[in-house]
Amino acid sequence: MDAERTRAVLTDRKKDTRHKIELGGLIIKAGMGEVDRLALYGGLVELAEKLEKSEERNRLERRGRRTFFS
Numbered sequence: 001m002d003a004e005r006t007r008a009v010l011t012d013r014k015k016d017t018r019h020k021i022e023l024g025g026l027i028i029k030a031g032m033g034e035v036d037r038l039a040l041y042g043g044l045v046e047l048a049e050k051l052e053k054s055e056e057r058n059r060l061e062r063r064g065r066r067t068f069f070s
Contacts, residue, residue, distance in 0.1 A: 029068075 027033060032040060051057045 027040065035043075051060070
């Protein structure tokens with residue numbers, strides 16, 4: 001049972017690490033890798049507030065879809 005739990009914890013930790021690496025990659029891909037982290041965090045906080053409005057979320061999702069692979 002203990003080995004099972006340890007495996008589950010490690011799997012969850014790997015998933016979390018992978019998720020964070022992917023998010024960091026998006027920051028780099030957006031050309032914001034050199035932005036001060038506090039400015040970046042402040043911008044993300046503002047974006048999170050804006051995304052509560054579904055029309056803004058939809059607009060940004062469309063833009064992301066258009067530019068992600070270019």
